[in-house]
Amino acid sequence: MPYRTIIEPFRIHSVQAIDFPTREGREAALERAGYNLFGLHGDEVIIDLLTDSGTGAMSAEQWAGMMVGDESYAGSRSYFRFRDVIEDLTGLAEIIPTHQGRAAEKILFATVLSAGDVVPNNTHFDTTRANVEYQQAEARDLVIPEGRDPASEHPFKGNMDIAALVDTIEEVGRARVPLVMVTVTNNSGGGQPVSLANLRAVREVCDRYEIKFFLDACRFAENAWFIKQREDGYADKTPRQIAREMFSLVDGCTMSAKKDGLSNIGGFLAMNDPALAQQCRNLLILTEGFPTYGGLAGYDLEAIAQGLVEVLQEEYLEYRIRSTAYLADKVSNAGVPIVRPPGGHAVYLDAKSFLAHIPPHEYPAQALAVELYREGGVRGVEIGSVMFGTPQPDGTERPAEMELVRLAVPRRTYTQSHIDYVGEVVIAVAERADGLGGYRITEQAPWLRHFTARFEPV
Ligand SMILES: *Cc1c(COP(=O)(O)O)cnc(C)c1O
Numbered sequence: 107m108p109y110r111t112i113i114e115p116f117r118i119h120s121v122q123a124i125d126f127p128t129r130e131g132r133e134a135a136l137e138r139a140g141y142n143l144f145g146l147h148g149d150e151v152i153i154d155l156l157t158d159s160g161t162g163a164m165s166a167e168q169w170a171g172m173m174v175g176d177e178s179y180a181g182s183r184s185y186f187r188f189r190d191v192i193e194d195l196t197g198l199a200e201i202i203p204t205h206q207g208r209a210a211e212k213i214l215f216a217t218v219l220s221a222g223d224v225v226p227n228n229t230h231f232d233t234t235r236a237n238v239e240y241q242q243a244e245a246r247d248l249v250i251p252e253g254r255d256p257a258s259e260h261p262f263k264g265n266m267d268i269a270a271l272v273d274t275i276e277e278v279g280r281a282r283v284p285l286v287m288v289t290v291t292n293n294s295g296g297g298q299p300v301s302l303a304n305l306r307a308v309r310e311v312c313d314r315y316e317i318k319f320f321l322d323a324c325r326f327a328e329n330a331w332f333i334k335q336r337e338d339g340y341a342d343k344t345p346r347q348i349a350r351e352m353f354s355l356v357d358g359c360t361m362s363a364k365k366d367g368l369s370n371i372g373g374f375l376a377m378n379d380p381a382l383a384q385q386c387r388n389l390l391i392l393t394e395g396f397p398t399y400g401g402l403a404g405y406d407l408e409a410i411a412q413g414l415v416e417v418l419q420e421e422y423l424e425y426r427i428r429s430t431a432y433l434a435d436k437v438s439n440a441g442v443p444i445v446r447p448p449g450g451h452a453v454y455l456d457a458k459s460f461l462a463h464i465p466p467h468e469y470p471a472q473a474l475a476v477e478l479y480r481e482g483g484v485r486g487v488e489i490g491s492v493m494f495g496t497p498q499p500d501g502t503e504r505p506a507e508m509e510l511v512r513l514a515v516p517r518r519t520y521t522q523s524h525i526d527y528v529g530e531v532v533i534a535v536a537e538r539a540d541g542l543g544g545y546r547i548t549e550q551a552p553w554l555r556h557f558t559a560r561f562e563p564v
Contacts, residue, residue: 112428115421116518119166125149132480140560141476141545143485152483153520153528155513158451160364160371162517165416168368168409175405178398185398188374188407191414195346196323196353198376200383204394205401207324207362208233210375212240213393214320214360217385218284219243226274227287227322228253228266229295232493234287234322234360236553246274253295254507256445256456261336263447264292264329265304271311280315289322290329290352294489296510297325297430297449299332302340302351309355320377321359326352327366328450331423345418358382365451368413368517372406426450429525430515436529442536445510452514455532457490460539466491466505468544468564474535475511477542482531486513492547493556 127135127150139145143156154161176183189201204210211234219225221242228249230238238245248270252260266288275283288308292298312319330348333340340348353359358377363369377383387397394401402410416422427450434448437455445454457464457471464470471490478484490509497503513528535542545561 112425114429114518114521115419115425116165124152126152127483129480132483136476136480140548141472141563142556142559142561143475143479143487144557145560146479146485150483151479151485153524154485155452155515155528156485156487158365158514158516159362160369161519162368162370163519164368164370164409165412165518167416168412171408171412172405175403175408177404180396180398182398182404182407184404184407184411188411191411192374192376195349195414196359196376197350198353198356198358198378200358200377200380202375202383202386202390202397203400203402203407204373204375204390205371206364207322207360207373208237209394209401210360210362210373211237213386213389214285214358214375215241215243216389217382218318220284223282223284224274224278225285225287226266226271226283228264228289228292228300230287231289231293231322231324232554232556234289239553248274249292249295253292253298256296256443256454256459256508256510259446261299261447262301262304262332263298264290264295264300266300266308268304268307268311271308275311275315275317280317283315283317285318285320285357286312287320287322289324291325291332291450293324293451294494296445296454297328297452298445299329299336299450301337302333302348302355303337305352305355312357318357318379319355321352321356323353323359323361324365325450326359326361327417327423328427330418331427332450335427345420345423349418363410363413366414366417367410368417369406369409372402372410374400374410426517429522432522433513433515433525433529436526437532437536440529440533440536442532445508452512454489455486455511455513456508457511458509460536461509461542463540464542464544466495466509467503468546469509469561470544471509471511472545472561473542476545477535478511478531481535482527484513484528484531486511488512488556492559 219241223243235245252258330345363372443456461470494506549560
C-alpha cells in the first residue's frame with residue numbers, strides 16, 4: 107500500500123509535557139549560554155533535535171526488562187542476555203559492556219594505538235577523533251569524494267575511498283596503522299550509509315596488509331535498511347541478515363547503545379581476538395567496572411538487549427528512515443539547501459550555501475543553529491568549523507570542509523506534527539537568511555571545544 111502514509115508503528119503509552127519558553131526567555135537563555143546551544147536547559151527547548159543519542163523513547167518491553175534486571179556485581183543474568191543478543195547479532199566472540207560508545211573507543215584506542223599511528227575511517231565522529239588524538243595518533247578521514255559534496259545523490263555517500271585507504275597505508279607503512287575503522291552510518295558526514303560492497307573492499311585491503319578492521323556500529327540498523335533499499339541483491343534480505351553480513355566482515359566494533367540500541371545509556375566493545383579482549387577488560391576494570399557490567403546497571407543491560415532486537419524490525423526501520431526523509435522533503439521543497447540525499451537519523455542543513463555571506467571563521471552553521479532556536483525553540487547542532495576547524499600555528503584556523511546544522515531526530519519520540527513545526531521554523535529562518543550575522547569564539551577548551559565554547563555576535 108505505497109500510497110498510504112507510513113504511520114508511527116506504536117501507540118503512545120506515557121507522555122512528557124513540552125515547555126514553551128517565550129521569545130524573550132529564549133533570548134535570555136542564549137545570552138546566558140554564550141550562544142552555545144549545549145548550554146541551554148532542557149526546559150528552555152521546545153523541540154530538541156540536538157542529538158538522537160540517548161534521547162529516544164523506550165518500549166514497554168524495554169521497561170519491563172528493566173524490572174527484571176539482575177544487579178549482581180559479577181555474573182549478572184542481565185549480562186548474559188546482553189552478551190547473547192550481541193553475539194547472535196554480530197557473530198563476534200568477546201562482548202565488553204561500556205557506559206557509552208566513547209568509553210569503548212577510549213579502551214580500544216588506549217590498547218591498540220601508539221603515538222604517531224594513523225587511524226583511517228570514512229569520517230571520524232567527534233569523540234572518536236578526540237580519543238584517537240588523545241593517544242597522539244592521527245585520525246584520517248577518507249570518505250569518497252561524493253561524501254564531501256552536499257549536492258551529490260550517490261546512494262552510499264558514507265563509503266570509504268579505497269584508493270585513498272591503500273595510499274595511506276603505503277604512505278605511513280602498515281606498522282603504523284593498527285586498525286581501520288568504518289562508521290555506519292557516517293554520522294559526521296551527514297548520516298550517509300556505507301554499502302556492503304564497500305565494507306568488503308575495506309576487508310580485502312585489511313587482509314592484504316594484515317590490519318584489523320573495526321566498525322563504529324552506532325547506526326548499524328539504519329545502515330542495514332539503506333542497504334536493503336539501495337544495494338543490488340539485498341531487497342529480499344531482512345535487516346537482521348544484512349546487519350549480520352556487515353558484522354561478519356569485521357574483527358570488532360565499538361557501539362553506542364544510545365543510538366541503534368534504542369536505549370538512554372550504554373555501549374559496548376566487541377571483537378574476536380581473545381588476547382586483545384583480555385587487555386581491554388583489564389583497562390575496563392580500571393575505568394568502567396567489572397566485565398559483566400562495564401559501568402552499566404543490570405537494568406540497562408536488559409534495556410539494550412531488548413532495544414537491539416526491536417531496532418531491526420522492518421516496520422520500525424521503515425518509519426524511522428521515512429520520518430527523517432519527511433523533514434528533509436519539507437525543507438528542501440521550500441528551497442532550503444540540505445545534504446542530499448537525507449541521512450538516516452538527521453537532516454543536515456547546508457549553511458555554507460544558505461549563509462554564503464558569513465565567512466567560515468564567523469561560523470555560519472553556528473549562526474544558523476542559534477537562529478533556529480531563537481525563532482522557534484528548535485535546538486539543532488553545528489557540525490562545521492566550530493566542531494572541526496583546526497587551529498594553525500599562525501593563530502588562524504583551517505575551516506571544516508562543510509558547514510552543517512544537524513537536526514537529529516530522536517527515535518520514537520516526536521510525531522509528524524512536531525516535525526511539521528520544525529519544518530515551519532526552518533523555512534521562517536530561511537526567509538530572512540540574508541539578515542543573519544556571524545559569531546566569534548570568546549572561550550574554548552583544548553579539545554571537543556564545541557561542547558563548552560562561548561560565543562558573541564560579530
Ligand atoms: C554517538 C557516537 C559515538 C560515541 O558514543 P557515545 O555513546 O556518545 O559516547 C561514536 N561514534 C558515532 C558514529 C556516534 O554517533
